[in-house]
Amino acid sequence: xxxxxxxxxxxxxxxxxxxxAILRATASLFATRGYDHLTIEGIAAEAGVAKQTxxxxxxxxxxxxxxxxxxxxxxTGPFDLxxxxxxxxxxxxxxxxxxxxLDDPRNNxxxxxxVAAAAENPEIGLRLNxxxxxxxxxxxxxxxxxxxxxLWRDTPVQEIGDAVLGVLVVRALQRTPADPGLPARLVxxxxxxxxxxx
Amino acid sequence: xxxxxxxxxxxxxxxxxxxxAILRATASLFATRGYDHLTIEGIAAEAGVAKQTxxxxxxxxxxxxxxxxxxxxxxTGPFDLxxxxxxxxxxxxxxxxxxxxLDDPRNNxxxxxxVAAAAENPEIGLRLNxxxxxxxxxxxxxxxxxxxxxLWRDTPVQEIGDAVLGVLVVRALQRTPADPGLPARLVxxxxxxxxxxx
Amino acid sequence: xxxxxxxxxxxxxxxxxxxxAILRATASLFATRGYDHLTIEGIAAEAGVAKQTxxxxxxxxxxxxxxxxxxxxxxTGPFDLxxxxxxxxxxxxxxxxxxxxLDDPRNNxxxxxxVAAAAENPEIGLRLNxxxxxxxxxxxxxxxxxxxxxLWRDTPVQEIGDAVLGVLVVRALQRTPADPGLPARLVxxxxxxxxxxx
Amino acid sequence: xxxxxxxxxxxxxxxxxxxxAILRATASLFATRGYDHLTIEGIAAEAGVAKQTxxxxxxxxxxxxxxxxxxxxxxTGPFDLxxxxxxxxxxxxxxxxxxxxLDDPRNNxxxxxxVAAAAENPEIGLRLNxxxxxxxxxxxxxxxxxxxxxLWRDTPVQEIGDAVLGVLVVRALQRTPADPGLPARLVxxxxxxxxxxx
DNA sequence: GGCTAATCGAGACGGTACGTCCCGTCTTTAG
DNA sequence: CTAAAGACGGGACGTACCGTCTCGATTAGCC
Numbered sequence: 001x002x003x004x005x006x007x008x009x010x011x012x013x014x015x016x017x018x019x020x021a022i023l024r025a026t027a028s029l030f031a032t033r034g035y036d037h038l039t040i041e042g043i044a045a046e047a048g049v050a051k052q053t054x055x056x057x058x059x060x061x062x063x064x065x066x067x068x069x070x071x072x073x074x075x076t077g078p079f080d081l082x083x084x085x086x087x088x089x090x091x092x093x094x095x096x097x098x099x100x101x102l103d104d105p106r107n108n109x110x111x112x113x114x115v116a117a118a119a120e121n122p123e124i125g126l127r128l129n130x131x132x133x134x135x136x137x138x139x140x141x142x143x144x145x146x147x148x149x150x151l152w153r154d155t156p157v158q159e160i161g162d163a164v165l166g167v168l169v170v171r172a173l174q175r176t177p178a179d180p181g182l183p184a185r186l187v188x189x190x191x192x193x194x195x196x197x198x
Numbered sequence: 199x200x201x202x203x204x205x206x207x208x209x210x211x212x213x214x215x216x217x218x219a220i221l222r223a224t225a226s227l228f229a230t231r232g233y234d235h236l237t238i239e240g241i242a243a244e245a246g247v248a249k250q251t252x253x254x255x256x257x258x259x260x261x262x263x264x265x266x267x268x269x270x271x272x273x274t275g276p277f278d279l280x281x282x283x284x285x286x287x288x289x290x291x292x293x294x295x296x297x298x299x300l301d302d303p304r305n306n307x308x309x310x311x312x313v314a315a316a317a318e319n320p321e322i323g324l325r326l327n328x329x330x331x332x333x334x335x336x337x338x339x340x341x342x343x344x345x346x347x348x349l350w351r352d353t354p355v356q357e358i359g360d361a362v363l364g365v366l367v368v369r370a371l372q373r374t375p376a377d378p379g380l381p382a383r384l385v386x387x388x389x390x391x392x393x394x395x396x
Numbered sequence: 397x398x399x400x401x402x403x404x405x406x407x408x409x410x411x412x413x414x415x416x417a418i419l420r421a422t423a424s425l426f427a428t429r430g431y432d433h434l435t436i437e438g439i440a441a442e443a444g445v446a447k448q449t450x451x452x453x454x455x456x457x458x459x460x461x462x463x464x465x466x467x468x469x470x471x472t473g474p475f476d477l478x479x480x481x482x483x484x485x486x487x488x489x490x491x492x493x494x495x496x497x498l499d500d501p502r503n504n505x506x507x508x509x510x511v512a513a514a515a516e517n518p519e520i521g522l523r524l525n526x527x528x529x530x531x532x533x534x535x536x537x538x539x540x541x542x543x544x545x546x547l548w549r550d551t552p553v554q555e556i557g558d559a560v561l562g563v564l565v566v567r568a569l570q571r572t573p574a575d576p577g578l579p580a581r582l583v584x585x586x587x588x589x590x591x592x593x594x
Numbered sequence: 595x596x597x598x599x600x601x602x603x604x605x606x607x608x609x610x611x612x613x614x615a616i617l618r619a620t621a622s623l624f625a626t627r628g629y630d631h632l633t634i635e636g637i638a639a640e641a642g643v644a645k646q647t648x649x650x651x652x653x654x655x656x657x658x659x660x661x662x663x664x665x666x667x668x669x670t671g672p673f674d675l676x677x678x679x680x681x682x683x684x685x686x687x688x689x690x691x692x693x694x695x696l697d698d699p700r701n702n703x704x705x706x707x708x709v710a711a712a713a714e715n716p717e718i719g720l721r722l723n724x725x726x727x728x729x730x731x732x733x734x735x736x737x738x739x740x741x742x743x744x745l746w747r748d749t750p751v752q753e754i755g756d757a758v759l760g761v762l763v764v765r766a767l768q769r770t771p772a773d774p775g776l777p778a779r780l781v782x783x784x785x786x787x788x789x790x791x792x
Numbered sequence: 793g794g795c796t797a798a799t800c801g802a803g804a805c806g807g808t809a810c811g812t813c814c815c816g817t818c819t820t821t822a823g
Numbered sequence: 824c825t826a827a828a829g830a831c832g833g834g835a836c837g838t839a840c841c842g843t844c845t846c847g848a849t850t851a852g853c854c
Contacts, residue, residue: 011829012819018831036318041809050832055811112317118371119314120234125371156383159365163387166364167357173316173323185354189361192390209798210850216800239840248801253842407803408845414805432714437835446806451837508713514767515710516630521767552779555761559783562760563753569712569719581750585757588786605824606823612826635814644827649816795854805844813836823826 014057021047022054026064027073035065035113062121065114069127074114081137087145088187091138095183098132098168103177111172129165138164151191160190212255219245220252224262225271233263233311260319263312267325272312279335285343286385289336293381296330296366301375309370326363333359349389358388410453417443418450422460423469431461431509458517461510465523470510477533483541484583487534491579494528494564499573507568525561534560547587556586608651615641616648620658621667629659629707656715659708663721668708675731681739682781685732689777692726692762697771705766722759729755745785754784 025046029038040061044051058064068074079101081094101107114131118124129135142157167186171178223244227236238259242249256262266272277299279292299305316323327333340355365384369376421442425434436457440447454460464470475497477490497503510527514520525531538553563582567574619640623632634655638645652658662668673695675688695701712719723729736751761780765772 009829010821010827012831013829015830039809040811044832048832050834051811052813052833053831056830115371116314116317119310119317122371122373125368125373128368128371154386156387159380159383159387162365162368163361163384166366166368167360168364169367170323170326170360170364173313173320173326175320175323182357185357186361188352189354189357189388207798208796208852210800211798213799237840238842246801248803249842250802250844251800254799405803406801406847408805409803411804435835436837440806444806446808447837448807448839449805452804511767512710512713515706515713518767518769521764521769524764524767550782552783555776555779555783558761558764559757559780562762562764563756564760565763566719566722566756566760569709569716569722571716571719578753581753582757584748585750585753586783606826607824609826633814634816638827642827644829645816646818646828647826650825793854796852798849798851800847800849802846803844804846806842808839808841810839811836813834815833815835816831818829818831820828820830821826822828823824 015053018047018049018053019057022049022064023068023071023073025049027068030065030068030074030113031110034109035116038065038113060121062117062124065117066121066123066127069114069124069131072131074110075131079133079137081133081141083141087141087150088191090141091187091191092183094138095164095186099171099178099183102168102172105175108172108175111169115169115173128169129161132165132168135161155191163190213251216245216247216251217255220247220262221266221269221271223247225266228263228266228272228311229308232307233314236263258319260315260322263315264319264321264325267312267322267329270329272308273329277331277335279331279339281339285339285348286389288339289385289389290381292336293362293384297369297376297381300366300370303373306370306373309367313367313371326367327359330363330366336362353389361388411449414443414445414449415453418445418460419464419467419469421445422464426461426464426470426509427506430505431512434461434509456517458513458520461513462517462519462523465510465520465527468527470506471527475529475533477529477537479537483537483546484587486537487583487587488579490534491560491582495567495574495579498564498568501571504568504571507565511565511569524565525557528561528564531557551587559586609647612641612643612647613651616643617658617662617665617667619643621662624659624662624668624707625704628703629710632659654715656711656718659711660715660717660721663708663718663725668704669725673727673731675727675735677735681735681744682785684735685781685785686777688732689758689780693765693772693777696762696766699769702766702769705763709763709767722763723755726759726762732758749785757784 022043025043026038029042029046033042038061040051040054043049043064044054054064058067065074079094079097082090084090102111114124114128118128138161139157142151142155142160145151146153146155146157164186220241223241224236227240227244231240236259238249238252241247241262242252252262256265263272277292277295280288282288300309312322312326312329316326336359337355340349340353340358343349344351344353344355362384418439421439422434425438425442429438434457436447436450439445439460440450450460454463461470475490475493478486480486498507510520510524514524534557535553538547538551538556541547542549542551542553560582616637619637620632623636623640627636632655634645634648637643637658638648648658652661659668673688673691676684678684696705708718708722708725712722732755733751736745736749736754739745740747740749740751758780
């Protein structure tokens with residue numbers, strides 16, 4: 001019978017309060033100052049912690065950001081994806097919400113900072129989908145729509161998710177405000193209705 | 199007309215050799231060391247130039263990168279977009295080339311560095327399209343295809359370009375190698391053939 | 397004709413005010429806190445100077461102390477060596493002054509700190525003689541006394557100086573207060589009068 | 595009558611093996627790395643002991659050195675003081691041995707390290723005499739010589755010992771190699787023969 | 793030709809953050 | 824109660840760059 005022997009190490013165990021304080025300080029400073037300007041010393045000071053305690057558990061600044069992102073401390077999402085039965089209308093509404101979010105320069109800067117962090121740490125790139133809901137919410141909804149025959153059977157759900165996230169990232173990097181028709185046009189491209197106009 | 203308004207100042211004129219040496223040093227160090235690790239002092243040393251000469255003409259590190267990008271010193275492209283008459287096949291071939299490019303970790307790192315620089319400087323984000331050919335090449339080709347009735351009249355060319363660039367960026371940030379079918383699936387999503395299977 | 401071409405280096409010249417502020421801060425902190433507890437960061441802060449400015453010109457903490465010692469910022473001396481014609485009486489008086497100086501714990505600590513610094517940096521050891529006057533004052537006086545036939549012709553002046561300094565150092569390290577007869581006994585040993593008692 | 599007053603505490607008794615390992619590690623690291631560079635963590639690692647075990651029994655780094663010195667782990671002496679009947683010749687020979695010892699830079703560094711430790715801890719200063727034999731050996735010999743009427747009755751034995759030790763310390767701090775005549779000149783100063791030349 | 797103004801190299805400077813080392817204390821498991 | 828293990832807050836280390844500045848040297852236009 002597989003007893004969990006769990007060979008307990010000697011010495012004081014890791015201080016969970018310190019870990020949380022560090023991640024929270026990371027999130028707070030990341031949001032207010034951006035990824036550049038985010039310093040280990042600043043985090044340590046904000047968290048009331050010695051620098052070495054950070055270096056003991058995280059190999060880099062970007063790893064801190066990745067963990068804070070995973071813990072949901074960086075992006076408050078999810079951005080609700082409505083379910084009215086019309087998959088295209090729902091998607092347009094969801095994208096409109098995202099573009100409104102991006103219109104606030106502070107949010108735009110937040111996304112840019114996340115992208116900068118992702119450029120240093122692949123894990124952040126991988127988690128960006130989840131964090132913005134492009135994977136969890138969108139993929140589930142698309143899968144359901146495919147199952148309900150609202151979309152073609154061979155719809156490449158993964159690629160659509162990447163494209164949505166990609167457009168968001170690219171527009172965030174360009175700091176161009178979205179024009180009102182953008183969400184609809186995007187949906188028209190990504191979920192082209194076969195009965196649509198030639 | 200066209201009077202030489204350029205009111206000639208007194209004193210020594212700007213040293214073009216220094217300007218070029220600086221941009222070349224920027225490009226070289228950017229390619230080898232990445233955007234983080236790119237330092238003004240390093241560029242000055244590599245270019246055999248005083249720091250002040252850099253600060254005199256560029257406001258920031260990212261401005262240097264932007265100018266080097268514009269001058270075509272960072273990305274050797276363009277990645278040729280073939281023209282066989284079949285817009286979808288051409289696009290698939292072009293994307294395959296880009297994903298092969300991204301499969302080399304050094305190129306992937308280069309793109310990530312560019313994205314990191316873009317996160318600091320919107321101009322770099324705007325130039326990324328051009329640099330990767332997503333605007334110039336792709337948009338022209340799509341416009342031509344629309345004109346030739348190979349694509350719907352209302353095809354949102356701009357959005358497709360953003361989506362293509364976005365997918366490339368997102369996959370670069372995730373460092374995931376592309377599977378062989380990806381280019382075809384992407385083209386199927388973005389340029390859905392209305393005569394395709396339901 | 398030997399013109400002093402004095403090949404002038406380019407770049408800003410060394411800031412003499414900063415140099416002095418650093419040495420003065422060194423002296424001040426050395427006197428108040430002791431050699432251990434003397435930190436580069438503390439000196440930089442006290443002098444209102446960047447750390448790098450210190451590291452640019454001095455290789456180590458002990459080099460700072462050595463230069464401060466040479467500049468006469470550490471020991472206020474000289475401890476006057478009286479000249480009444482009686483070399484032995486003069487020496488006794490001088491030593492009494494030195495032992496009174498050592499009786500103050502702060503002065504004792506100062507000497508111990510200097511010895512600690514000398515243990516790291518030979519130059520400090522070499523300058524200790526001068527700083528305490530054991531070389532300049534004492535040696536001159538002894539030489540004069542030899543010339544005046546008040547001491548044997550073969551009196552090893554250098555060794556007497558070392559012995560005097562050595563006794564002071566050893567007693568400082570032991571923190572033993574000097575008993576009143578010590579100076580006289582020392583002089584009796586070092587400048588034994590041939591007509592003295594057997 | 596020798597009652598065992600040593601009120602036996604509860605719990606595990608002090609681990610003598612650990613104590614010895616710590617002192618031996620102290621001595622080893624002190625000899626190889628010097629007093630600065632001697633760290634509690636280094637000693638603990640070398641001795642295979644927890645830091646707390648050191649802090650439980652010794653108040654400071656210098657106390658460790660003091661105890662290692664007392665246990666004879668730091669200086670291998672004694673440097674034999676020959677006894678040929680001629681006190682002056684014996685002393686010259688003994689001093690020559692000491693200066694030869696000091697001529698090896700590693701020994702010189704060892705003495706400097708001891709002096710640095712003494713600057714922090716008076717006890718080490720007090721033990722230095724014993725350790726170098728300046729007290730035990732020299733003082734006994736001088737006392738015997740006085741008793742045998744080879745030296746004046748009022749010879750200040752203590753001061754001569756301090757002077758010898760002092761000269762050694764000062765020359766060690768100056769890192770000046772001794773010239774061949776130094777021991778003889780020192781003995782001439784310290785044990786001046788009244789029948790000597792004027 | 794002298795004057796003024798700008799550029800350029802070199803590099804000193806005050807400052808910030810880096811990542812590492814070690815301090816002395818505390819907390820846990822083991823004996 | 825001792826001991827090994829090791830986490831912790833703290834402080835200083837020596838280094839790397841930042842962006843600004845002060846130099847001497849050079850190169851133009853202007854009187």
